[in-house]
Amino acid sequence: MTVQASSQSQFQIALRQFRKHPLAVWGLRILFVLYTVAAFAGFFSPYDPNYYELYPPKGYHPPTRIHFVDPETGGLSRPFVYATRRTLDPVSLQPKYEEDPSQGKFYIRFFVRTPDQPYTLFRVFRSDLRLFGVDPPARIFLMGTDNFGRDLFSRLIYGAQVSLTIGILSALVSFVLGMVLGGIAGYYSGRPFTLSLPLRAWRGLGLLLGPLSWALWGGLGLGALYLAWSYYRLTGLGFFQVLAFLAAAWVGVRLVLTLPFRPIRIDADDLVMRAVEIIAAIPTLFLLISLRAVFPTNVDPLTTFYLVVGLLGFIGWGGLARVVRGIVLSVREMDYVQAARAMGASDARILFRHVLPATASYVIVSLSLTIPGFILAESGLSFLGLGVTEPYTSWGLLLQGAQQGGFASFVDRPWVLWPGFFIFVSIMAWNFVGDGLRDALDPRRRR
Amino acid sequence: MDEKRLLEVKDLKVHFFTDDGVVKAVDGVSFHVNRGETLAVVGESGSGKSVTSLAIMRLIPSPPGRIVGGEILFRGKDGKVRDLTKLSEQEMRRIRGNDIAMIFQEPMTSLNPVYTVGDQIAEAIMLHQGKSRKEAMELAAHMLELVGIPEPRKRLSNYPHQMSGGMRQRVMIAMALSCNPSLLIADEPTTALDVTIQAQILELMKKLQEELGMAILFITHNLGVVAEMADRVVVMYAGRVVEQADVVPLFQEPLHPYTRGLLRSVPRLDLAAERKERLEAIPGNVPNPLYLPPGCAFHPRCKHFVAGLCDAEVPPLEDAGDGRQVRCVRWREIREVRA
Ligand SMILES: Nc1ncnc2c1ncn2[C@@H]1O[C@H](COP(=O)(O)OP(=O)(O)OP(=O)(O)O)[C@@H](O)[C@H]1O
Ligand code: SF4
Ligand SMILES: [Mg+2]
Numbered sequence: 001m002t003v004q005a006s007s008q009s010q011f012q013i014a015l016r017q018f019r020k021h022p023l024a025v026w027g028l029r030i031l032f033v034l035y036t037v038a039a040f041a042g043f044f045s046p047y048d049p050n051y052y053e054l055y056p057p058k059g060y061h062p063p064t065r066i067h068f069v070d071p072e073t074g075g076l077s078r079p080f081v082y083a084t085r086r087t088l089d090p091v092s093l094q095p096k097y098e099e100d101p102s103q104g105k106f107y108i109r110f111f112v113r114t115p116d117q118p119y120t121l122f123r124v125f126r127s128d129l130r131l132f133g134v135d136p137p138a139r140i141f142l143m144g145t146d147n148f149g150r151d152l153f154s155r156l157i158y159g160a161q162v163s164l165t166i167g168i169l170s171a172l173v174s175f176v177l178g179m180v181l182g183g184i185a186g187y188y189s190g191r192p193f194t195l196s197l198p199l200r201a202w203r204g205l206g207l208l209l210g211p212l213s214w215a216l217w218g219g220l221g222l223g224a225l226y227l228a229w230s231y232y233r234l235t236g237l238g239f240f241q242v243l244a245f246l247a248a249a250w251v252g253v254r255l256v257l258t259l260p261f262r263p264i265r266i267d268a269d270d271l272v273m274r275a276v277e278i279i280a281a282i283p284t285l286f287l288l289i290s291l292r293a294v295f296p297t298n299v300d301p302l303t304t305f306y307l308v309v310g311l312l313g314f315i316g317w318g319g320l321a322r323v324v325r326g327i328v329l330s331v332r333e334m335d336y337v338q339a340a341r342a343m344g345a346s347d348a349r350i351l352f353r354h355v356l357p358a359t360a361s362y363v364i365v366s367l368s369l370t371i372p373g374f375i376l377a378e379s380g381l382s383f384l385g386l387g388v389t390e391p392y393t394s395w396g397l398l399l400q401g402a403q404q405g406g407f408a409s410f411v412d413r414p415w416v417l418w419p420g421f422f423i424f425v426s427i428m429a430w431n432f433v434g435d436g437l438r439d440a441l442d443p444r445r446r447r
Numbered sequence: 448m449d450e451k452r453l454l455e456v457k458d459l460k461v462h463f464f465t466d467d468g469v470v471k472a473v474d475g476v477s478f479h480v481n482r483g484e485t486l487a488v489v490g491e492s493g494s495g496k497s498v499t500s501l502a503i504m505r506l507i508p509s510p511p512g513r514i515v516g517g518e519i520l521f522r523g524k525d526g527k528v529r530d531l532t533k534l535s536e537q538e539m540r541r542i543r544g545n546d547i548a549m550i551f552q553e554p555m556t557s558l559n560p561v562y563t564v565g566d567q568i569a570e571a572i573m574l575h576q577g578k579s580r581k582e583a584m585e586l587a588a589h590m591l592e593l594v595g596i597p598e599p600r601k602r603l604s605n606y607p608h609q610m611s612g613g614m615r616q617r618v619m620i621a622m623a624l625s626c627n628p629s630l631l632i633a634d635e636p637t638t639a640l641d642v643t644i645q646a647q648i649l650e651l652m653k654k655l656q657e658e659l660g661m662a663i664l665f666i667t668h669n670l671g672v673v674a675e676m677a678d679r680v681v682v683m684y685a686g687r688v689v690e691q692a693d694v695v696p697l698f699q700e701p702l703h704p705y706t707r708g709l710l711r712s713v714p715r716l717d718l719a720a721e722r723k724e725r726l727e728a729i730p731g732n733v734p735n736p737l738y739l740p741p742g743c744a745f746h747p748r749c750k751h752f753v754a755g756l757c758d759a760e761v762p763p764l765e766d767a768g769d770g771r772q773v774r775c776v777r778w779r780e781i782r783e784v785r786a
Contacts, residue, residue, distance in 0.1 A: 338506070
């Protein structure tokens with residue numbers, strides 16, 4: 001009577017599908033490495049990201065050469081480096097660094113302690129153990145230094161903390177916004193909320209809610225008038241000022257004519273979808289920059305970090321909300337939702353148990369595919385000087401540092417482009433993972 | 448309300464306010480269900496059967512629909528009689544599933560594909576009975592056994608797609624009965640199943656009714672099923688009750704021309720052999736609910752129609768003796784004409 005299918009859970013099926021996608025598996029491995037290194041930044045970086053020496057200065061030091069061949073014996077040896085000597089090019093006045101074998105060989109040592117440069121892991125654990133290092137006065141700059149002489153490799157790792165988490169955090173913010181707003185829009189579509197009570201409904205609980213709703217709408221009307229007035233105060237009289245007054249007056253009159261007699265009912269679906277369309281109609285970068293301009297620029301770095309997360313999240317929720325709404329609209333009509341309701345389930349229970357889980361596979365995929373966009377957007381913002389600020393660093397900020405000195409600087413010091421390479425790698429990795437997830441979770445794409 | 452009665456619907460009116468106009472899907476329907484009995488509601492597609500049952504559950508999609516009048520009196524497990532149309536949404540949720548449960552036509556889509564069967568039954572149990580998950584699973588296994596699913600404990604961890612339609616309808620029944628409701632509303636529960644499975648499910652429902660003692664409101668347009676299941680029958684046409692009777696008298700002597708038409712459109716071996724009757728369909732179609740014919744809504748399709756009499760005003764629901772009711776101005780004359 002029944003077909004006893006192999007009792008595999010959806011998750012197991014998806015996992016097997018994902019494994020069949022080699023690029024996605026590689027993407028996942030790369031991400032694992034990147035995120036692990038970023039999480040244990042202090043351990044993997046040989047220096048403190050903000051450490052630099054005043055004398056001798058080490059600005060724009062090229063990547064340190066690592067030697068494997070002992071020049072005396074000509075045979076293989078443990079890897080070592082030489083200390084370097086700084087000179088100034090008499091023509092261009094650019095610093096030049098030459099190896100100085102006279103100070104002897106400095107072997108690369110592993111699990112070294114740097115008591116003068118301690119770090120904290122996860123903001124809790126203090127330590128000074130580092131994966132590798134060399135004894136001073138030699139230095140190991142795997143990817144060179146910036147203009148101050150700070151180790152670019154260490155800064156890159158710390159920058160990864162910011163760039164990679166901003167991607168995830170912004171995606172989570174936009175995910176929460178998109179899920180909640182899209183979910184509400186879809187679930188309550190066609191069932192408008194009553195947002196004001198006319199006089200005749202001022203009974204019982206309405207005696208409390210009625211005046212409250214009127215205050216809300218009254219405040220809105222007064223706010224519009226105040227806005228028009230301050231516009232006039234600031235800019236003097238003109239065509240647009242009159243227009244603003246007329247608009248505010250129209251809102252006011254409409255409210256006076258409506259409030260006592262009819263309830264104001266608003267369809268959440270309309271409201272949310274119009275908002276999505278407005279956001280979608282404005283070019284992303286322009287919107288980002290203008291929104292950033294609204295907030296002060298001279299706030300402390302951590303606040304800036306959260307500000308950037310909030311802005312990116314705010315910009316990204318629209319597409320997700322639109323699709324979630326569509327899915328919810330169709331799931332809402334499913335027989336099993338009706339059946340759950342007939343079993344006495346509440347709206348909230350149906351929403352969280354039946355409706356939102358139906359959007360899960362789409363949301364997981366779109367989440368993994370939007371993260372690279374956010375990483376890129378953060379880089380763009382930081383590159384323009386609108387993103388995270390010192391002493392925090394991010395890949396975008398490092399790239400901004402790289403472009404100081406114009407195009408010539410790329411030719412003279414190509415190592416400053418490493419952050420760009422990592423942006424590229426992490427974005428590709430996330431994209432592959434996203435593609436793999438999509439194929440794994442979408443039954444029609446299964447192979 | 449009479450001690451025997453479990454549910455009494457009085458003059459129920461459900462209207463849908465659509466862009467094209469007001470659809471009076473249910474327009475003054477009255478009937479009652481006694482404890483432990485089976486009441487069948489029959490009628491062609493669009494006659495308002497589902498809307499009536501949804502109104503009892505207070506699940507009319509709103510907007511556009513609304514219960515615009517009438518009462519739905521229901522005796523809860525606690526013995527108190529409540530008017531369901533006046534309950535708050537929260538009070539209503541306590542009744543749904545617990546006092547009144549419902550099974551639907553489509554077993555294939557009435558279960559959520561992403562949860563196991565056990566999960567879904569246990570959820571319903573936990574919702575009303577405050578049991579722990581473990582106890583609920585235990586009870587779920589017991590319910591699956593009750594509805595005749597072999598190896599119930601193993602089946603708990605199955606997903607719906609691993610079961611056949613008949614199995615799933617059994618699961619739906621198990622879920623509906625898990626909280627021991629006093630009324631089970633079954634909206635065409637076997638329409639989507641093939642004939643042998645259909646018979647098994649009906650058999651199961653009868654057996655469970657004997658064991659658990661719940662009343663069943665059975666909605667169908669299959670008169671064969673009615674004869675097998677029902678104690679009493681309500682015939683609906685265009686949102687109104689046109690005839691109500693115990694099942695045997697209704698089949699022996701239908702009073703309303705519409706009921707006669709329905710019965711004649713069902714193949715009956717016994718009658719066909721006796722009287723060489725031909726199978727007849729009722730001529731014409733169900734009227735557009737937006738533009739119901741004046742007077743008796745059945746008159747454009749009725750062969751006993753008399754102009755000026757039938758289309759003047761809506762005939763009242765008259766008592767025809769023996770607890771029978773019929774809504775036809777000419778039922779006495781028609782009774783004389785042998786069917
Ligand atoms: N959501 C709705 N919006 C508008 N009209 C509706 C809605 N739901 C039902 N109706 C109307 O109510 C009437 C009765 O429908 P109902 O579903 O009760 O019929 P039914 O007797 O159950 O038919 P079936 O045997 O096909 O299930 C129909 O004419 C339909 O047009
Ligand atoms: S009232 Fe007239 S039209 Fe209606 S069923 Fe009776 S005889 Fe037919
Ligand atoms: Mg129906």
